[in-house]
Amino acid sequence: MAEVGGIAGDHLRSFIERIERLEEEKAALAADIKDVYAEAKGTGFDVKIMRQLVRLRKMEDHDRTEQEEILDLYKRALGME
Amino acid sequence: MAEVGGIAGDHLRSFIERIERLEEEKAALAADIKDVYAEAKGTGFDVKIMRQLVRLRKMEDHDRTEQEEILDLYKRALGME
Amino acid sequence: MAEVGGIAGDHLRSFIERIERLEEEKAALAADIKDVYAEAKGTGFDVKIMRQLVRLRKMEDHDRTEQEEILDLYKRALGME
Amino acid sequence: MAEVGGIAGDHLRSFIERIERLEEEKAALAADIKDVYAEAKGTGFDVKIMRQLVRLRKMEDHDRTEQEEILDLYKRALGME
DNA sequence: CTGCCATTTTACCGGC
DNA sequence: GCCGGTAAAATGGCAG
Numbered sequence: 001m002a003e004v005g006g007i008a009g010d011h012l013r014s015f016i017e018r019i020e021r022l023e024e025e026k027a028a029l030a031a032d033i034k035d036v037y038a039e040a041k042g043t044g045f046d047v048k049i050m051r052q053l054v055r056l057r058k059m060e061d062h063d064r065t066e067q068e069e070i071l072d073l074y075k076r077a078l079g080m081e
Numbered sequence: 082m083a084e085v086g087g088i089a090g091d092h093l094r095s096f097i098e099r100i101e102r103l104e105e106e107k108a109a110l111a112a113d114i115k116d117v118y119a120e121a122k123g124t125g126f127d128v129k130i131m132r133q134l135v136r137l138r139k140m141e142d143h144d145r146t147e148q149e150e151i152l153d154l155y156k157r158a159l160g161m162e
Numbered sequence: 163m164a165e166v167g168g169i170a171g172d173h174l175r176s177f178i179e180r181i182e183r184l185e186e187e188k189a190a191l192a193a194d195i196k197d198v199y200a201e202a203k204g205t206g207f208d209v210k211i212m213r214q215l216v217r218l219r220k221m222e223d224h225d226r227t228e229q230e231e232i233l234d235l236y237k238r239a240l241g242m243e
Numbered sequence: 244m245a246e247v248g249g250i251a252g253d254h255l256r257s258f259i260e261r262i263e264r265l266e267e268e269k270a271a272l273a274a275d276i277k278d279v280y281a282e283a284k285g286t287g288f289d290v291k292i293m294r295q296l297v298r299l300r301k302m303e304d305h306d307r308t309e310q311e312e313i314l315d316l317y318k319r320a321l322g323m324e
Numbered sequence: 325c326t327g328c329c330a331t332t333t334t335a336c337c338g339g340c
Numbered sequence: 341g342c343c344g345g346t347a348a349a350a351t352g353g354c355a356g
């Protein structure tokens with residue numbers, strides 16, 4: 001661990017503050033997201049279902065290349081590459 | 082999918098896309114935070130300890146806010162606002 | 163929280179021991195899995211690729227009904243159910 | 244998939260299936276553990292505290308084992324085994 | 325207030 | 341023996 005006190009302390013403080021700044025922005029975005037859900041709910045949509053939709057669409061993105069990956073993996077696993 | 086449900090479908094899609102856009106930004110910030118921790122680690126700092134520090138400072142902020150809220154509550158109760 | 167000492171203590175101990183027993187079995191299975199990977203490695207297979215395969219196949223299982231789920235969700239979300 | 248790579252493919256499949264079988268059993272045990280925690284919670288115990296207890300007891304076991312290993316090491320160093 | 329879900333933290337495992 | 345990345349556990353937050 002770097003020295004306690006002096007320049008190392010300033011350095012640590014700098015890192016911590018950068019992180020805290022980023023986390024504030026992240027929290028702000030989380031709040032924005034919450035607001036959008038609330039707005040959608042006010043329009044009559046079901047928040048729980050919307051969350052499921054978002055989750056499933058994210059999974060779909062991950063799956064887009066999954067089949068190819070599996071084939072590639074089998075090939076590599078079997079030394080066919 | 083836009084044809085399913087007509088207007089409502091478009092509306093839903095709009096909400097979902099807004100959320101997904103915000104979540105992308107949130108993920109980008111999470112990656113930035115990760116990078117800062119990695120950089121700090123490369124400078125010799127202990128990431129686990131740093132995380133504890135950040136959490137502790139956040140809790141203190143939270144508690145401080147809570148105190149202020151209670152104070153406000155009392156002020157309003159006393160007609161001091 | 164239940165009383166400290168007396169019957170509650172015995173009860174707690176009983177729960178803890180049941181959990182520890184189950185965790186031992188789980189750890190034993192984890193060791194078995196490790197052994198299989200080691201054996202496969204000894205036969206010339208790449209452990210990292212095998213782990214990826216297992217992970218992707220698990221995802222495939224999860225995806226098996228995903229498309230239907232998504233359609234159902236959209237229908238419900240749009241009040242078409 | 245059995246046709247890909249012939250014998251090697253079958254061999255790989257065999258390993259993968261053994262692993263998947265073991266992982267299913269492991270998941271079942273994890274579910275059992277979850278159930279015990281839930282049951283304990285229903286009896287009035289604090290699950291979070293219980294988890295800490297289990298972790299602590301495991302650490303103590305680990306440390307005890309470590310001490311015994313060190314003792315063994317010394318014994319061997321002294322030709323006492 | 326309770327259960328579920330997302331996030332975050334911790335622990336593990338293989339590789340170098 | 342550490343490091344990086346990946347899976348598991350645990351905590352926190354949110355909707356109902």
